[in-house]
Amino acid sequence: MSALTATAIAHPNIAFIKYWGNRDENLRIPANGSISMNLDGLFTRTSVTFSPNLKTDLLFINGKPAEQVALRRVSRFLDHIRGLAKTDWYTEVVSENNFPTGAGLASSAAAFAALSMAATAALGLKLTEQELSRIARLGSGSACRSVPGGFVEWQAGTCHEDSFAFSIAPPAHWNLVDCIAIASSGHKSTGSTEGHSLAFTSPLQLARVADTPRRLDKARRAILERDFATFAEIVEQDSTLMHAVMMTSTPPLFYWQPVSLEIMQKVSQWRAEGIPCCFTLDAGPNVHVITLSSSAPEITSRLSVIPGIQQVLQATPGGPTQLIEQ
Ligand code: DP6
Numbered sequence: 604m605s606a607l608t609a610t611a612i613a614h615p616n617i618a619f620i621k622y623w624g625n626r627d628e629n630l631r632i633p634a635n636g637s638i639s640m641n642l643d644g645l646f647t648r649t650s651v652t653f654s655p656n657l658k659t660d661l662l663f664i665n666g667k668p669a670e671q672v673a674l675r676r677v678s679r680f681l682d683h684i685r686g687l688a689k690t691d692w693y694t695e696v697v698s699e700n701n702f703p704t705g706a707g708l709a710s711s712a713a714a715f716a717a718l719s720m721a722a723t724a725a726l727g728l729k730l731t732e733q734e735l736s737r738i739a740r741l742g743s744g745s746a747c748r749s750v751p752g753g754f755v756e757w758q759a760g761t762c763h764e765d766s767f768a769f770s771i772a773p774p775a776h777w778n779l780v781d782c783i784a785i786a787s788s789g790h791k792s793t794g795s796t797e798g799h800s801l802a803f804t805s806p807l808q809l810a811r812v813a814d815t816p817r818r819l820d821k822a823r824r825a826i827l828e829r830d831f832a833t834f835a836e837i838v839e840q841d842s843t844l845m846h847a848v849m850m851t852s853t854p855p856l857f858y859w860q861p862v863s864l865e866i867m868q869k870v871s872q873w874r875a876e877g878i879p880c881c882f883t884l885d886a887g888p889n890v891h892v893i894t895l896s897s898s899a900p901e902i903t904s905r906l907s908v909i910p911g912i913q914q915v916l917q918a919t920p921g922g923p924t925q926l927i928e929q
Contacts, residue, residue: 606654607692609725613649613716613749614641614921615708617781617891619838619883620822621845622744622757624802624812631744632766634802635815636759638822639748641921642781643774647713648927649698651721657693664698680715680742681722687738688726696722702916708783708889711795715742716749716924724926732923736767739924744799752923754826756819774920777829780899783916784906786862786888793856795886801852808848831895835874835881838893839867842883849886860888862911869905878902 616639624634660678662669669677681694696718700710719739723730730738732751740747740757748755751770754777760766802808818841825834849856863884870882870892880894880902894902899917906915 604655606652606656607725607727608650608652609721610648610650610927611717611720611724611924612646612927613713613720613746613924614643614646615702615710615713616641616745616748616755616921617883617893617918618745618748618885619826619834619893620815620818620841621885623799623845623848624808625744625799626759626761628800630763630766631740632762633744633757633759634808635812636819637745637748637757638771638819638826639745639755639757640779640781641749641752641755641774641923642918643921644918645700645702645708645713645916645921647698647700647710647717649696649714649717649721651697651718651725652695653690653692653722653725654695655692657695660693661695662698663696665700676742677718680718683741684719684722684726684728684738687723688728690726694722703785703914708785708887708916711743712745712749715739715746718742719746719750720924720926733767733769735924736769737763740766740768743795745795750924753920756823770923771823772826774922777826777920778896779920780894780896780902781918782892782894782899782902782906783918784866784890784892784909784912785914785916786860786890786911787913792858792887798849798852798856798886801854801856802848805848805852807844807851811844811848814844831879835879835893838881838883846884856886858884858887860911862909863888863890866890866892866906866909866912869909873902873905
């Protein structure tokens with residue numbers, strides 16, 4: 604039999620209500636639900652080839668063979684898909700990001716969303732969006748949110764079957780722009796997978812999780828009603844709550860750099876001046892400044908001149924993970 608191949612493209616996403624901590628680490632069942640927006644313009648393109656001639660899985664990221672740790676994570680994930688399709692063929696995975704590597708932008712969400720779709724399509728598995736979202740979650744939690752398009756909610760659930768993401772509004776629903784200020788941190792920070800495992804060592808995590816339904820409701824409603832003032836308030840509170848948990852875990856995780864805090868303070872001032880904007884930070888020093896399209900040029904030029912900011916990327920709401928015709 605000849606090789607089976609497919610290619611898919613997926614966007615990373617920015618969480619407005621964050622996923623931090625798992626109730627089941629192995630299945631990546633999160634401690635709390637989350638809400639995000641896919642980032643158009645940024646993408647990962649992944650080609651997958653299953654072949655009876657391969658003796659092992661191979662993984663290339665941006666033209667280079669991947670590190671062993673990344674290969675093991677991908678192989679383990681592919682084992683799950685091989686199990687579903689009842690095949691033992693090894694796979695060659697070739698993945699390219701169009702966003703700058705080493706810029707500290709989480710790429711696992713787009714990577715595992717694209718890999719899930721390419722691998723299952725190559726093997727001829729016909730899956731619903733919900734099934735694909737569940738599978739992507741096994742590779743990286745946030746990847747389940749990159750499967751559907753636009754504004755997306757991941758319902759935490761309690762087991763593999765009920766933990767998946769779905770779209771709450773299409774990309775065209777709201778003209779938000781994520782202006783991403785890339786701050787060079789100079790050192791590699793603790794990855795999210797390790798970070799999630801520390802979440803419950805913080806005495807604040809239980810309170811954060813218990814309060815999540817309120818934040819989810821507020822953020823969901825603000826998005827659906829395009830209410831920027833409410834949105835800004837809850838997005839910033841949620842980001843800072845997550846970082847409070849990170850900073851008070853054992854060992855503590857400090858992702859903010861001085862420039863990150865400087866931007867957070869500036870964003871508050873800019874909002875007081877009347878510019879619609881708010882900040883959110885993931886597991887790194889980059890600051891995502893969310894604004895409306897009319898203010899994106901102004902925010903971008905203000906961010907670009909801050910010393911310590913290498914680059915500012917802009918992303919509008921993005922579509923779902925998609926197969927690319929070969
Ligand atoms: C801070 O999905 O990267 O970006 O499931 O271990 O791959 P794994 O973690 P990941 O965690 C994302 C953490 C976050 C918040 C978020 O995106 O919700």
